[in-house]
Amino acid sequence: MIPEILIQTEGELTSFCQSLIMTLVQRLRALEDEIAVAESWIRSFMNHSALCQKIAAVPGIGPITATAIVAAVGRADGFRNGRHLAAWLGLVPRQHSSGGKSHLYGISKRGDRYLRTLLIHGARSVLIRVSGKHDARSRWLQELIARRGYNRACVALANKNARIIQVLLSTEATYKPVVQADS
Template sequence: MAPAPRGYMEACSSAHHWARCFRAMGIEVRLISPQYVSPFVKTNKNDRNDAQAIVEAASRPTMTFVTVKSLEQQDMQAVHRVRELLVHQRTALINQVRGLLGERGVTMAKSPEAFKRAVPQVLSSCEGEVTSICQAMVLELSQQIQALEDRIKRAETWIKSFMKCSALCKKIAVVGGVGPITATAVVAAVGEAKEFRNGRHLSAWLGLVPRQYSSGGKSQLKGISKRGDTYVRTLLIHGARTVLRYVVGKTDAQSRWLQDLIARRGYNRAAVALANKNARVIQALLSSDTPYRPSTATL
């Protein structure tokens, strides 16, 4: 039986759509990240030179490819992108109100919860420099913020529905620091993570490994590279911070490791180290049938 024809494409906005179309016709499609194609473009950029660069990049034995996303993955990713946009818009409006009131001597904390508590007090009385015009502006912006919060909750409802329907999301959600939002974002980004040879490759793709600057046999490691998917990396680190809040006094193996790491390297490095470890665990869970078995060792 003859092998299926194979084609290579540069990963772009519509690449996953066309890859699914070609696969339906029996053509195996491999996607290559644009940053790995551009070094092979000779002279001027045009369609012919781009095609030659894609073929040249695909012929490299160490080339890594982008996993073709399913429609379900793209739905998950679309919801996350919309939620991220809404959160940014809410933050911008809250900062705008805080700035307007700060110029009049009224200060409030940055969090949305603190904003909700402070706004009724501002609107209750017209004192000092907080005039009726200022109150009207604050009220209008507060209504916009409430509308954004309702839309954010609707997006989170969709995320929870994805969580209930996806076996992969449920499988990795048992890892400490990985909730519904992080689990669905990871599955939307990497699927079954089979394009990654091991957990470290996924961690490196997320930018959670040290940035290396070595020459002449001298190795020099700096801060994390921050390459790859910024959104997923941020979620993993925030999830790790949540775990670190509750490690004090615990005697299991991971908690003792984190307590020692915080004492030696500080809170932020410990959070990144746990996010790195979680990324490796997630890759192992997604690419195999092995269930998660947390360490139960104690002192």
């Protein structure tokens, strides 16, 4: 709509300003085209990768997260267990122990910042939709939000998803959400 607005406001802006705005609009369109091409590559990789499809079944894991994790981790058999993958991503508490006392702080934030960010944003998308649901996982998340707060619940869910992803990538298992009847 910017070209139409420029026509309507003709005479109010200098020709230099109008040409500058049109140049920026052209750059924005080119960037949108590049994004569309990159998204098609991601969708194509996702459709051809059994590992990506396997971990995309986990709530909060979309095509971008799935392809990024598979590209960075592969089959994840280099990690002994899910906690090691979560620690590698920086999703575990930073720890300081001295004199027999152990102190746990916020997440360590070590490891791959991009993957950690994708997992946390995926967890946020799950938490936004958790209210009003009554399955076991949603109840756990609702209680966690009430007890620890929204941001800590996001990190906890991202940690849990990282652990699930490690199991899915390193074994033949498939993701099956826990369905528990309401009592």
